[in-house]
Amino acid sequence: MxxxxxxxxxxxxxxxxxxxxxxxxxxxxxxxxxxxxxxxxxxxxxxxxxxxxxxxxxxxxxxxxxxxxxxxxxxxxxxxxxxxxxxxxxxxxxxxxxxxxxxxxxxxxxxxxxxxxxxxxxxxxxxxxxxxxxxxxxxxxxxxxxxGQVTETMTPTQLLKSALDLIEERSKTNQVGVLTGIQKIDNRLAGLEKGCSYIIMAESTIGKSAVCLNIADNVSATLPEEHVLLFTLESTDKILTMRRISRKTRIPLTRLRKGNIRHGEWEELIGSSDALAQRNLQITDKTAYANMEKLTAYCHTYAMSQKVSLIVIDYIQLMNSSVKYSSKHLELSAIAKQINFLAKEIDCPVICVSQETDGKTRESGDIFTFSDNVLRLTKDNETSGTIHIDGQKGKDTGKWFTDIDFDKYTMRVFNTDNSEEQHKEV
Known part of the structure; x- marks a missing residue:
């Protein structure tokens, strides 16, 4: 010794x-x-x-x-x-x-x-x-x-002053937080609020993961000095990167996957890839981060050196906890709580995808209860280009409803319902 x-x-x-x-x-x-x-x-x-x-x-x-x-x-x-x-x-x-x-x-x-x-x-x-x-x-x-350090509690006077300062700051932009870049959502939420959790739930093939990728990409573009963390437990980092390129270049994903690049598209492909490389969107597909405690530790470590503007987790039913629970229901309830705490500790919005089956959230636990905001996505049919968004729960926003247009070939959400805008980058 x-x-x-x-x-x-x-x-x-x-x-x-x-x-x-x-x-x-x-x-x-x-x-x-x-x-x-x-x-x-x-x-x-x-x-x-x-x-x-x-x-x-x-x-x-x-x-x-x-x-x-x-x-x-x-x-x-x-x-x-x-x-x-x-x-x-x-x-x-x-x-x-x-x-x-x-x-x-x-x-x-x-x-x-x-x-x-x-x-x-x-x-x-x-x-x-x-x-x-x-x-x-x-x-x-x-x-x-x-x-874990105990912080001083503000007095009522200090709290009121802080609230008034926040109101004054928001009056300059009419925003409460990070804009998603999807105008119809931003019109309802006025941005994603720091310290709040957002659950986006839908059945398979609706486009919930694509919507989250669009939001993550938009935020990384509008806040170039800050970082976006996207944890994909369902897909891979290469597949999501391919989707980003398709969205940026408007080249259908089916052709990109096969390497079917037409004459004159290579210049656009390389230029768009260079532009995407400038964005601080960190996509992680490591299965180790299916563990909520490891994911939390990674986020805190990352936030020590970089300003994190948004965290996206896809999706919650694939996550697990180091603590052993008697049922998946209880485990997911605990994870939903931890996601809420993570948003507060990092002081940024956290979006978490949730999988539905036959209109019900699969093994959901109390996800709805422990989340600040819940958005449910639906379509009239699988081939529809319109996604219905039902804001079923909102922190100070109440319930709301809107539609967004979605191109399944390029995984792109259009910014408005104006057809002319569908040919412009979000």
Whole structure:
């Protein structure tokens, strides 16, 4: 064992004593401290117990803390009455508790990272997990450290000011978020709102995946400095890229697949491919990301270095969870919740495709309940070029209905219902 491995875990006992002493000296300091740390962030077990008691009782003082510890039969485990008195004697003023709390939080995060690395190291040595599983575990630990920190809650005045600022900002564009590039949808939603989830459900052959690809491509074109993540669990990245080229060049997909390129089309094909290459649309078809926890870890890792404007998942029934559930129904319900949380944590809209069979969402769980917005796509028949969109649930939008025109040969959604517009790029 190396010298580094024998070193004690990161902690600052003086900061922990200072925090506890400051709260005993001035109980009003507990509130700002609790917004930064919890009892689990303390290193010493006695300090965890003492802080827990402080959070549980209403009237905090030297005597009440001792009395509560005695009731719990924990006073001796916490060093006795003299140790509690030592906190008060060690602190003369209660100022600077927020700084000390952040020091404790930083030490706690370092310990969490060390534990994650040690777990990964052990897994590498004993071979119980595959490398992707080990890496996903480390990424998930980092994500929890970064996003698991307690943040300050805004006061009512701060919330009102924030809401007014948001209204003023939106008044300049009349948009609430990222435009889909499909005018009829944008007219109804005014864009996809950050932090919200969108379920697009339909039966097979309706065109739900194609609609999502159109939206992802449009967003990547209008926000060139930001990134769009598209996870395809049903298709492959090459097939979706072929569809993007067909949509851009207007060359039917059936001919592109066969390499049947006519005279004069190569120049358009190469030019369009170069244009698509400039867009930050990341298409991923790795089956590992069928696991919701791995997909979440990947998104958080990606968002650490790049601004993500949209996430698309196709489709939810093909996903699974690391947690074992008694039924697929319960598993998908949990995944729907995680998708909602993912949108909030990354602060971008998340679109998730859902498969229907005979008008019912297959093994849907409570997808409808846990999603902010639900759009159902239908057609009058398989050959129809019109897709009906039924906004069955909307966050502050209510129910709505519209039609969009779709060309199945180039996988392209037309931007308006004007036939002349059907020959212009969305």
């Amino acid at each position: 190396t010298q580094k491995q024998t070193l004690p875990m990161p902690h600052d006992q003086n900061a922990e004593i200072a925090i506890l002493g400051a709260i005993l000296l001035n109980p009003s300091k507990l509130a700002p401290v609790r917004q930064i740390i919890s009892a689990d962030d303390f290193y010493k077990e006695a300090h965890k117990k003492i802080f827990t008691v402080m959070c549980e009782i209403e009237d905090i003082s030297y005597l009440t803390v001792i009395q509560e510890l005695q009731k719990k039969k924990q006073i001796e485990q916490c060093g006795g009455e003299d140790y509690i008195l030592y906190f008060v004697e060690s602190v003369s003023v209660s100022a600077g508790v927020e700084h000390q709390a952040r020091v404790i939080k930083g030490m706690s995060d370092k310990r969490a990272l060390i534990h994650a690395c040690m777990t990964a190291s052990e897994a590498c040595f004993d071979g119980r997990d595959d490398l992707p599983e080990i890496m996903a575990g480390i990424k998930d630990a980092i994500r929890k450290i970064e996003f």
